[in-house]
Amino acid sequence: xxxxxxxxxxIEASDLGATLSHEHIIVSNGEDVQHYPWLYDRQRTLxxxxxxxxxxxxxxxxAMIDLTTPDLGRDIEFMIDxxxxxxxxxxxxxxxxxxxxRSIMERDIDATADIFxxxxxxxxxxTSVRAGAIKVAxxxxxxxxxxxxxxxxxxxxxxxxGVPISSHHNASMQMGTTQVRIFKEEGAPMDxxxxxxxxxxxxxxxxxxxxxxxxxxxxxxxxGRAPRPTWEQRNATVKALIDRGWGDKVMLGHDGWVTSWHxxxxxxxxxxxxxxxxxxxxxVTRIAVPGLLQLGVTQAQVDTIMRETPRRFLTxxx
Numbered sequence: 001x002x003x004x005x006x007x008x009x010x011i012e013a014s015d016l017g018a019t020l021s022h023e024h025i026i027v028s029n030g031e032d033v034q035h036y037p038w039l040y041d042r043q044r045t046l047x048x049x050x051x052x053x054x055x056x057x058x059x060x061x062x063a064m065i066d067l068t069t070p071d072l073g074r075d076i077e078f079m080i081d082x083x084x085x086x087x088x089x090x091x092x093x094x095x096x097x098x099x100x101x102r103s104i105m106e107r108d109i110d111a112t113a114d115i116f117x118x119x120x121x122x123x124x125x126x127t128s129v130r131a132g133a134i135k136v137a138x139x140x141x142x143x144x145x146x147x148x149x150x151x152x153x154x155x156x157x158x159x160x161x162g163v164p165i166s167s168h169h170n171a172s173m174q175m176g177t178t179q180v181r182i183f184k185e186e187g188a189p190m191d192x193x194x195x196x197x198x199x200x201x202x203x204x205x206x207x208x209x210x211x212x213x214x215x216x217x218x219x220x221x222x223x224g225r226a227p228r229p230t231w232e233q234r235n236a237t238v239k240a241l242i243d244r245g246w247g248d249k250v251m252l253g254h255d256g257w258v259t260s261w262h263x264x265x266x267x268x269x270x271x272x273x274x275x276x277x278x279x280x281x282x283x284v285t286r287i288a289v290p291g292l293l294q295l296g297v298t299q300a301q302v303d304t305i306m307r308e309t310p311r312r313f314l315t316x317x318x
Contacts, residue, residue: 002315002316002317004016004089004091004132004311004314004315005091005092005129005130005131005132006063006083006089006090006091006092006132007066007076007079007080007083007090007091007092007129008080008083008084008089008090011089013311013314013315013317014311015089016062016063016089016307016310016311016314017062017063017089017307018060018061018062018063018285018306018307019062019063019064019065019089019251019306019307019310019311020061020063020064020065020220020252020253020254020281020284021065021166021194021196021218021219021220021251021252021253021310021313022065022067022166022196022197022218022220022251022253022254022255023064023065023066023067023253023254023255023256023257023258023281024066024067024068024072024255024256024257024258025049025066025068025078025079025082025083025090025257025258025259026045026049026068026073026075026078026079026082026257026258026259026260026261027068027072027073027257027260028072028073028261029072029073030073031073033073033075033261034073034075038264039263039264040261040262040263040264041262041263041264041265041266041269042078044262044269045078045259045260045261045262046078046081046082048259048262048271049078049082049258049259050082050084050085050086052258052259052271052274052280052281053082053083053086053087053088053258054086054087055282056088056258056280056281056282057086057087057088059282059285059286060282060285060286061088061281061282061284061285062087062088062089063088063089063090063091063310064088064089064090064091064253064281065091065093065132065133065166065253065310065314066079066090066091066092066093067093067095067133067135067166067168067196068092068093068135069093069094069095069096069097069135070096070101071096071097071098071099071100071101072097074092074093074124076092076124076125076127076129077125077127079092079129080127080129082258082259091132091133091314092124092129092130092131092132092133093131093132093133093134093135093166094115094116094119094120094124094131094133094134094135094157095116095133095134095135095136095150095154095165096135096136096137096150097135097137097168098137098138098139098141098147098168100144100146100147100149100150104146104149104150105145105146105149109149109152109153109156110153110156112149112150112153113152113153113154113156113157113160115153116131116134116153116154116157117157117160117161119131120132120134120157120161120163121161131163132163132314133163133164133165133166133314134154134157134158134163134164134165134166135154135165135166135167135168136150136151136154136165136166136167136168136179137167137168137169138151138167138168138169138170138175138178138179139168139169139170139175140170140173143175143178148182151179151182151183151186152182152185152186154183154188155182155183155186155187155188156186156188158183158188158189158192158193159186159187159188159189162192162316163192164192164193164194164313164314164316165183165188165192165193165194166193166194166196166218167179167193167194167195167196168196168197169195169196169197169198170197170200171197171198171199171200171201171206172200172201174201174203174206176195176198176206176210177206177209177210179195180193180195180210180213180215184213190213190214190215191214191215191216191316192316193214193215193216194215194216194217194218194251194313195210195215195216195217195218196218196220196255197218197220197221197255198210198217198218198219198220199218199219199220199221199222199224199229199234199237199238200221200224200228200229201229201237202229202233202236202237204237204240204241204244207237207241208241208244208246211241211246211249215249216249216250216251216309216313217241217246217249217250217251218251218252218253219234219237219238219241219250219251219252219253220251220252220253220254220255221234221253221254221255222234222252222253222254222283222284222288223254223277223279223283223287223288231283231287231288231291232291234288235288235291235292235295236295238250238252238292238297238305239292239295239296239297242297242301242305247301247304247305247309248304248308248309248312249309250305250309251305251306251309251310251313252284252288252289252305252306253284254277254280254281254283254284256273256277256280256281257273258273258280258281259271259273260272260273289302289306
């Protein structure tokens with residue numbers, strides 16, 4: 001069986017366990033933490049992250065795919081330190097989110113693909129941590145030239161390495177259709193792609209149009225915030241897809257973050273994500289999955305979407 005790269009080294013695919021499909025250990029807008037580190041309490045933030053990860057492990061989470069990119073403040077050293085002794089497998093990502101750097105327009109598509117491939121094959125930054133997924137994103141800013149370059153670079157890196165792509169997409173605008181079209185133009189294998197934030201849509205016909213192309217769906221952003229679908233609506237959509245035979249192509253997640261940067265000298269600093277969502281990234285295992293079981297989804301089907309489907313997405317194995 002294939003191995004899966006994590007921030008603490010490769011694991012056997014059979015050891016992956018219950019996996020959240022689209023998450024973040026920590027995010028930041030811009031690069032303030034890197035440039036102005038004295039503004040933040042790194043140790044306190046790290047202690048918070050480790051405590052949350054240990055709690056998640058006790059609540060049935062074994063692994064998460066972290067899709068934090070450089071423009072989301074990816075900090076691979078922080079991720080390594082956060083993962084130690086928690087029992088959680090963290091798969092790191094390469095790629096670019098919604099804020100492409102100007103350098104994207106200064107290099108050709110293959111040069112950008114080379115960067116993604118280097119992070120997949122050699123390691124991220126000065127570490128030996130290899131990326132296990134490629135992140136891309138399209139939202140209200142549309143498919144700009146820079147964003148299209150990233151999509152094409154991700155597709156080429158996927159073709160070269162076999163490492164899967166996981167996207168951010170605006171489901172209400174049905175941007176997954178365009179993402180899939182561009183990936184197909186580049187010859188990317190459709191079974192190595194997941195269209196993320198798909199649970200933001202309750203349009204089964206739209207979601208099936210993506211699935212019929214051969215991709216996976218990351219049904220994340222649980223529990224949902226208005227005007228997006230509620231967690232009950234998300235569960236109903238997942239149940240409908242399972243009933244139509246797509247259980248082996250669906251994964252669950254939150255698009256949440258384990259912790260947020262604590263400001264230095266602020267004793268009242270709190271975890272912003274947990275303040276907004278008290279269940280944090282245990283919502284899927286503690287509330288959404290029991291809710292699916294109450295709707296009639298079987299335990300075997302839950303095991304497929306939580307364990308087998310993420311394993312196959314990450315490895316490409318049957």
